[in-house]
Amino acid sequence: MAMKTKPGAPLAELSAPVWFGHADQVIRANLWQLLRALPRAMGLVARTAWRADRAAVALGFAAQVVSGLVTAVGLLAVTGVLTSLFVAGPTPERLVAAAPSLAVLAAAYAVRGVADTVVSGATLRLRPKVRHRVERDLAESMSRIDLITFDEPDFHDALERSRHAGMDAVDSATHQAIVVVGGLIALAATAATAALLHPLLLPVLLLSVAPETWATLRTARLEYEFVATTIETRRRRSLTTDLLAHKESAAEVRVFGAQPFLLAEHDRHSRVMEDAQIALGARQTRVALLGRGLSGVGIGLAYATLGWLLYTGATPLAVAGAALLAIRTVRASLTQVVLAANRMFEKSLYISDLLAFFAHAESRTRQPTGRTAPADPEVIAVRGVSFGYPGAAKPALADIDLTIRRGQVIALVGENGSGKSTLAKLLAGLYQPSEGSIAWDGVDLTTVDAPSVANNVAVVMQEPTRWPLTARHTVTLGQPDRWDPDDHYLSQVARDSGADTVVTTLTHGWDSLLTTRFRDGHDLSGGQWQRLSVARALYRDAPILICDEPTAALDARAEAAVYESLRTLQSGRTVILITHRLASARHADLIVVMHQGRILQTGTHTHLLATNPHYADLYTLQANSYRDDPSPSI
Numbered sequence: 001m002a003m004k005t006k007p008g009a010p011l012a013e014l015s016a017p018v019w020f021g022h023a024d025q026v027i028r029a030n031l032w033q034l035l036r037a038l039p040r041a042m043g044l045v046a047r048t049a050w051r052a053d054r055a056a057v058a059l060g061f062a063a064q065v066v067s068g069l070v071t072a073v074g075l076l077a078v079t080g081v082l083t084s085l086f087v088a089g090p091t092p093e094r095l096v097a098a099a100p101s102l103a104v105l106a107a108a109y110a111v112r113g114v115a116d117t118v119v120s121g122a123t124l125r126l127r128p129k130v131r132h133r134v135e136r137d138l139a140e141s142m143s144r145i146d147l148i149t150f151d152e153p154d155f156h157d158a159l160e161r162s163r164h165a166g167m168d169a170v171d172s173a174t175h176q177a178i179v180v181v182g183g184l185i186a187l188a189a190t191a192a193t194a195a196l197l198h199p200l201l202l203p204v205l206l207l208s209v210a211p212e213t214w215a216t217l218r219t220a221r222l223e224y225e226f227v228a229t230t231i232e233t234r235r236r237r238s239l240t241t242d243l244l245a246h247k248e249s250a251a252e253v254r255v256f257g258a259q260p261f262l263l264a265e266h267d268r269h270s271r272v273m274e275d276a277q278i279a280l281g282a283r284q285t286r287v288a289l290l291g292r293g294l295s296g297v298g299i300g301l302a303y304a305t306l307g308w309l310l311y312t313g314a315t316p317l318a319v320a321g322a323a324l325l326a327i328r329t330v331r332a333s334l335t336q337v338v339l340a341a342n343r344m345f346e347k348s349l350y351i352s353d354l355l356a357f358f359a360h361a362e363s364r365t366r367q368p369t370g371r372t373a374p375a376d377p378e379v380i381a382v383r384g385v386s387f388g389y390p391g392a393a394k395p396a397l398a399d400i401d402l403t404i405r406r407g408q409v410i411a412l413v414g415e416n417g418s419g420k421s422t423l424a425k426l427l428a429g430l431y432q433p434s435e436g437s438i439a440w441d442g443v444d445l446t447t448v449d450a451p452s453v454a455n456n457v458a459v460v461m462q463e464p465t466r467w468p469l470t471a472r473h474t475v476t477l478g479q480p481d482r483w484d485p486d487d488h489y490l491s492q493v494a495r496d497s498g499a500d501t502v503v504t505t506l507t508h509g510w511d512s513l514l515t516t517r518f519r520d521g522h523d524l525s526g527g528q529w530q531r532l533s534v535a536r537a538l539y540r541d542a543p544i545l546i547c548d549e550p551t552a553a554l555d556a557r558a559e560a561a562v563y564e565s566l567r568t569l570q571s572g573r574t575v576i577l578i579t580h581r582l583a584s585a586r587h588a589d590l591i592v593v594m595h596q597g598r599i600l601q602t603g604t605h606t607h608l609l610a611t612n613p614h615y616a617d618l619y620t621l622q623a624n625s626y627r628d629d630p631s632p633s634i
């Protein structure tokens with residue numbers, strides 16, 4: 001086997017996922033912290049739910065109150081029934097006397113059934129709405145955020161937390177919040193009724209449920225601790241199965257014979273999980289045993305107190321009977337509330353992350369100014385522009401001065417990392433300068449709304465996005481509403497970019513799906529994707545066209561076709577062309593030679609060849625590589 005990794009050795013590159021950051025806090029939280037955090041978490045959920053569907057919130061809450069009230073009424077009715085049954089006299093008469101209370105009891109049960117169903121209905125309606133609302137908010141916030149934010153490492157951490165844990169937390173917390181509210185109302189109603197029957201009944205109730213509360217909380221903590229401590233193992237295990245499952249790795253897995261290694265890794269991690277799970281089961285059983293034991297003692301004490309109340313005549317027999325029922329109801333409600341509160345506490349931490357992300361995203365989003373950039377600008381003036389990526393030691397661009405006039409073809413040339421793509425992104429309004437200004441017809445781009453700049457620009461990216469859409473949408477997405485009867489423009493840009501020969505090979509032509517992740521989908525070669533990206537830029541029909549290495553992945557014929565169409569298209573358009581092939585740049589009106597983030601010189605091809613040794617050297621080197629006799633002349 002080619003792989004030499006020692007089985008059992010840790011996979012050092014992995015750590016716990018960012019979205020699992022609150023494990024310690026949850027495990028260590030005590031009951032008091034949990035109770036204190038509850039109102040805040042409930043508030044968060046309530047506000048989101050209220051925004052999502054006010055009617056469902058109001059209806060659900062009203063039904064919960066009704067359910068709590070009828071529980072209390074039912075308990076009082078039980079007392080009435082028992083009082084009537086426990087008096088001396090013939091049974092038929094006692095039954096008749098108990099009938100009104102029995103009727104109330106039956107009505108209470110019926111109403112409670114209806115109320116609980118309404119609560120379930122409201123929950124079912126509310127959960128997807130709340131989730132979709134927050135998902136939409138997150139998607140919108142991501143869509144508006146400044147591009148530069150994507151270069152901040154902390155941003156990705158926060159985004160991951162929000163997208164995964166945050167979103168699930170909102171969904172789960174909505175459910176838990178409803179359970180907590182319902183449980184608390186039922187609890188309050190039962191406890192108040194019990195206290196009404198006899199004040200001593202309240203401590204009796206608490207005594208009977210305290211051990212169960214402890215055991216419930218402890219069991220939940222153990223489970224959470226298990227998830228927290230095994231999360232990395234679980235991820236490692238899924239990493240190995242992902243390698244077996246994904247198309248990207250399937251070929252290498254086979255060619256390197258990595259299956260036995262990956263299966264062994266899978267088994268190793270499974271064993272760790274298995275052991276941990278069995279240990280969890282044992283600990284939970286011990287806690288449950290202790291809880292049950294203590295609960296038995298608690299209930300025993302509660303019954304003894306009840307017996308004493310009966311013995312001393314402080315409580316009638318009927319009230320004691322109702323108290324027994326109250327003990328059962330309270331125990332069920334309290335267990336429910338404690339479990340749900342525990343989950344709410346955990347979820348609230350992730351919801352806080354989500355809210356923090358929204359605030360961060362807002363601070364990284366340019367607020368609309370209502371001002372728009374001049375359409376099809378006459379002059380693009382770059383003055384004293386510097387720009388640095390977040391966290392980078394050196395600026396990517398420094399002291400850039402450049403004037404671009406409408407209709408010119410500007411070629412940016414220079415070695416790798418000299419700042420060409422960065423300058424192009426600034427010209428496209430995607431980044432803002434750290435110093436200096438970029439102005440269109442005298443209007444500083446930082447003072448106008450970003451979409452108004454984007455409307456004037458089409459870009460062929462160095463590494464175009466492989467849009468998993470149909471071929472048609474991949475090309476037309478920059479101007480989906482363009483009036484294009486009989487696909488006239490679509491066919492034309494396809495011819496100009498060479499995309500037509502790609503589309504004719506697809507089973508469903510323009511309607512073919514360009515991803516193999518779905519049935520009937522296609523994947524394309526790097527060059528084919530690039531042809532589509534050129535077609536997309538041409539279809540957008542914008543006055544400023546930025547081409548970042550538009551032909552790097554194209555074969556010679558396609559490259560010639562693209563440059564031919566750029567020449568045709570050029571009339572009236574401003575073209576900014578980034579290229580390493582200096583032969584493609586020689587016809588540009590202005591060539592900008594960049595070096596280490598600065599402009600070394602600008603000029604025409606002839607001028608630079610004569611005056612700039614750096615440019616002349618590069619050009620000669622490339623020209624010679626196409627000669628049969630590579631002599632150093634041009």
Ligand SMILES: Nc1ncnc2c1ncn2[C@@H]1O[C@H](COP(=O)(O)OP(=O)(O)OP(=O)(O)O)[C@@H](O)[C@H]1O
Pocket residue numbers: 151389390392396414415416417418419420421422423462
């Ligand atoms: N997202 C980024 N974060 C940090 N630094 C970056 C980022 N993108 C580029 N850089 C750095 O900025 C500098 C300029 O990069 P740029 O991509 O503009 O160069 P380029 O001239 O287009 O290079 P190439 O010819 O390789 O495409 C380089 O030093 C690069 O390492």
